[in-house]
Amino acid sequence: xxxxxxxxxxxxxxxxxxxxxxxxxxxxxxxxxxxxxxxxxxxxxxxxxxxxxxxxxxxxxxxxxxxxxxxxxxxxxxxxxxxxxxxxxxxxxxxxxxxxxxxxxxxxxxxxxxxxxxxxxxxxxxxxxxxxxxxxxxxxxxxxxxxxxxxxxxxxxxxxxxxxxxxxxxxxxxxxxxxxxxxxxxxxxxxxxxxxxxxxxxxxxxxxxxxxxxxxxxxxxxxxxxxxxxxxxxxxxxxxxxxxxxxxxxxxxxxxxxxxxxxxxxxxxxxxxx
Numbered sequence: 671x672x673x674x675x676x677x678x679x680x681x682x683x684x685x686x687x688x689x690x691x692x693x694x695x696x697x698x699x700x701x702x703x704x705x706x707x708x709x710x711x712x713x714x715x716x717x718x719x720x721x722x723x724x725x726x727x728x729x730x731x732x733x734x735x736x737x738x739x740x741x742x743x744x745x746x747x748x749x750x751x752x753x754x755x756x757x758x759x760x761x762x763x764x765x766x767x768x769x770x771x772x773x774x775x776x777x778x779x780x781x782x783x784x785x786x787x788x789x790x791x792x793x794x795x796x797x798x799x800x801x802x803x804x805x806x807x808x809x810x811x812x813x814x815x816x817x818x819x820x821x822x823x824x825x826x827x828x829x830x831x832x833x834x835x836x837x838x839x840x841x842x843x844x845x846x847x848x849x850x851x852x853x854x855x856x857x858x859x860x861x862x863x864x865x866x867x868x869x870x871x872x873x874x875x876x877x878x879x880x881x882x883x884x885x886x887x888x889x890x891x892x893x894x895x896x897x898x899x900x901x902x903x904x905x906x907x908x909x910x911x912x913x914x915x916x917x918x919x920x921x922x923x924x925x926x927x928x929x930x931x932x933x934x935x936x937x938x939x940x941x942x943x944x
């Protein structure tokens with residue numbers, strides 16, 4: 671009898687143990703269930719891809735290169751202005767030279783002599799009946815072109831006006847050629863103009879041998895070279911920036927597609943049963 675009571679008491683103690691009771695029963699501990707679910711959720715969250723958008727493309731390098739190009743171009747402008755100042759000073763000294771002043775005076779005198787003879791001969795011609803008739807004919811054609819003439823007739827009228835103008839010009843040339851004084855005056859003008867042009871060309875060549883011009887021209891050439899290099903650097907950087915923008919746009923599009931796919935999967939899980 672005593673032995674049976676002992677066994678009964680021991681059996682009751684075993685049943686009273688929470689751990690053993692839980693192990694022996696079909697209902698697990700609720701705390702263990704929650705912990706398992708949390709672990710699964712965390713694993714699922716960790717397995718999801720990172721859908722953060724990439725950072726914006728850094729445009730600072732291109733901005734800095736653009737600033738360098740602006741600065742280089744400013745140096746070119748300043749160097750060009752300096753060279754212009756040097757040339758202007760040399761030209762002033764050239765114009766003040768006695769030899770050049772004499773050539774200019776001769777050319778101006780020849781110009782005035784020729785214009786005087788020309789104007790006299792042409793004035794006489796323009797008073798002639800033949801010239802006045804030709805001038806009136808050209809004026810009539812000009813009026814017809816300015817009026818509401820049929821478009822089909824305009825090309826013909828325009829050609830007639832051109833021929834009338836050529837006739838007047840030919841009459842002017844013939845009148846001047848007929849005057850020996852006009853021919854002589856024109857020849858002297860051509861000779862004086864040739865001497866002036868030759869001396870001016872000599873000046874333009876000589877300034878390149880001066881130390882002032884050479885120094886400033888070297889500065890200008892260097893500034894242009896630097897500006898060209900800066901322009902190329904900016905162009906290359908803009909290409910890189912455009913490629914980076916294109917790559918980022920592709921990444922953003924991919925992330926948007928993945929987000930859309932995840933949204934669709936989530937919606938399927940949450941859909942009510944049919």
